[in-house]
Amino acid sequence: MLLRRRSEKIDALSKVPLFGALSQRQLDLIAKEADEVEVEAGRVLAHQGGLGREFLLIAEGKARVERDGTVLARLGPGDFFGEMSLIDGKPRSASVIADAPMVLLVVHASSFATLLDTVPALRRKVLATLCERLRAADAALAARN
Numbered sequence: 221m222l223l224r225r226r227s228e229k230i231d232a233l234s235k236v237p238l239f240g241a242l243s244q245r246q247l248d249l250i251a252k253e254a255d256e257v258e259v260e261a262g263r264v265l266a267h268q269g270g271l272g273r274e275f276l277l278i279a280e281g282k283a284r285v286e287r288d289g290t291v292l293a294r295l296g297p298g299d300f301f302g303e304m305s306l307i308d309g310k311p312r313s314a315s316v317i318a319d320a321p322m323v324l325l326v327v328h329a330s331s332f333a334t335l336l337d338t339v340p341a342l343r344r345k346v347l348a349t350l351c352e353r354l355r356a357a358d359a360a361l362a363a364r365n
């Protein structure tokens with residue numbers, strides 16, 4: 221049963237573009253640290269201003285990122301969130317709310333730190349995504365001015 225679950229998680233991970241370049245061993249390391257969780261539509265997955273304890277990867281479903289009631293981004297399969305608070309130790313920058321039933325891979329803070337140290341491709345991808353989000357935020361700001 222455990223093996224089946226692990227291989228299912230690896231299967232889910234390998235479909236995520238973020239993990240396309242990872243070796244089987246690296247996928248296995250991540251799968252070992254991740255819990256698969258199903259949530260219903262409407263569930264608040266991260267609370268703006270709250271404490272961040274988890275990094276979450278979307279295997280199925282979709283969610284929106286909201287700050288002060290404004291939608292900043294929409295996330296779907298292969299996207300992740302919750303990395304900011306784990307990296308800088310500050311409160312959640314935004315709320316993330318499920319827009320549909322979802323399947324999530326949840327990595328707890330200490331495991332996330334270990335994974336960033338042991339899977340350089342994950343570290344690079346998280347950094348690249350932070351850059352992408354900053355560029356999108358800059359572009360949105362410029363478009364308003």
Ligand code: CMP
Nearest residue numbers: 272292293301302303304305312313314
């Ligand atoms: P964190 O601050 O831990 O919790 C809320 C999460 O929402 C944050 O990490 C990011 O993963 C995500 N997030 C915040 N702002 C944006 C944005 N502008 N675009 C996409 N995702 C975001």
